[in-house]
Amino acid sequence: MRRVLMVNYYFPPLGGIGSLRALKFATYLPEFGWEPTVLAPRDGAYYRDPSLAFPEERVVRTRSFELSRLGKRALAAGGTDTEPAVVGPLLGRAREMVRRWIYRPDAQVGWYPFAVSAGRRALRARRFDAIVSSSFPITAHLVARRLQRSAGLPWVAEFRDPWTDHLEPRDPRRRRDEPLERAIVAEADAVVVPSNDWADLFRRKGAREVAVITNGYDSADIPARHPPNGFVVTHVGSLYPDRQDLSAVWPALAALRGSPGMEGLRLRFVGDLGPAVRREIETHGLGSLLEVTGFLPYRDALAQMAASSVLLVAGARDPRPLLKGMIPAKVFEYLGTGLPVIYVGDPATDVAALLAGQPRCHRVPPGDVEAARSALRAASTEVPGERALGAFTRRELTGRLAAVLAGLAG
Structure with a gap:
């Protein structure tokens, strides 16, 4: 069996989509002939999710110097690993300067020396055939690049989200970080991204090989459906008003309140x-x-998702190019429940195209109250059922990563 070193800051017991994605890759890679060893921090600055776990004997834990924690302690203004400190205007400006100029490339840079040291020891202790790193944080790629240069192994760099393109064109961080981004993309033997549009983005940045591996779902994780008491409209996860807009849904729900099928809304x-x-x-x-x-x-x-009547997806609120490739990770679990799904967002995006091919999925343009009302009416009459999702199982998606690794390792 071949061996791969996975460099992941976000890994159980840390929670979140990045941690879950890495966990599923590490879980299923052995089925495709790859034994993973995960390089991760011992006490990363993020929330813990007790429902996520992986055998610790297959994880190399390291120290990390968490700059964000140090900053909150210095400000003496509260805050947690997931909540910012509450500060006044003066300290707020100081905090922004620190984020802009000291967190380079990101707040997790304090993990770098410990991860490189532990990674080198792991590479000396056993034979490995490839390295995979995943961002954010970008620091994970810097660790992997240093290890790759030392060991001469094939390196796959995964970008779960774009990097500098999220910054405004005039933001000095964008001009500062673009050369490093292009260097990482050019030096990696392959780049993995979760959507077709973002694949085109990284090809333009100079990637030699780009593989699209979407997020996915595990049927074993999806609980049995529990019909709720009443009509329950559910949104799972974060909502970002600067790039997502569900405002058409509220007047639509208000107009339908109390109508047949909407009792107990x-x-x-x-x-x-x-x-x-x-x-x-x-x-x-x-x-x-x-x-x-x-x-x-x-x-x-x-x-909570399974105990719903209909599930809401907040898509891109406008046709900004970067938003075209944004596929919320929860979409795949949504589809796995078999429940009706209502997408509100730009119809010319990767996620809209994905949902267009699935039954009981309704697309609503941003701000279109009548379309939202029609979608809700239709969803209230639909019976949940299975969907053809074989291409989006975590096992199938891990097989694609294994194929990328095999192609590079020879």
Whole structure:
């Protein structure tokens, strides 16, 4: 069996999509002839998810110097690994300067020396055939690049999201980081991204080989459907008002409230809900129907998802090019439940194309209240059922990563 060293800052017990994706790759790679060893921090600065676990004997844990924790301690203004410190204008400007000029390339750069040292020891102790790193953080790629230069192994760099393209054109960080981004992309033997549009983006940046490996789902993770008491409209995960817009849904729900099929209407957010979106919802008289769970471990979030009537996807609110390739990871678990799905966003995106090929999936352009009303009416009458999702199982997707590794390792 061949061996691969996976460089992942986000890995269980840390939570989040990046951690889950790495966990699933590490779990299924042995089925395709690859034995993974994961290089990860011992005490990373992020929330813990007790529902995610991996055998510790296959993980190399390292120290990490967490700059974000140090900064919050210096500011003496509270904050946690997932919440910023509350500061005034002066300290706020100081914090922004630190983020802009000291967190280079990111706040996890304090992991770099420990990860490189531990990675070198691991490479000396056993024979490896390839290295895979995943960002964010970009620091993981810097670690992998240093190890690759020492060991001469094939290196796959995964970008779960674009890097410098998220920054405004005039942002000095963009001009500063673009040369490093292009160097990483050019030096990696292959680049992995989760969508077709972002694959084109990284080809333009000079990637030699680009593989598209979407996020996915595990049927074993999806709990049995539990029909809710009433009509429950659920959104899972974070909502980003600067690039997503569900505002068409609120007046549509208000107009349909109490109509046949909509009895016992509830609007559930699994995760946090920002004050601006909450005000939008309350403006339409839906405040009394609102449920906000706050953060939940992965498996508890899936249980809330399965106990719903219809699931909401917030897509791109406008045709900005970068947003075309954004496929929310939860979409695949949504599809796996068999429940109706309503997508609100730009119809010319990768996620809209994905949903167009699946039954019981409705697409609503941003701001189109009538289309949202029609989608909700249709969803209220639909019976959940299986979908053809073989291409999006975690096992199948891991097989694609294994094929990339095999092609490079020879």
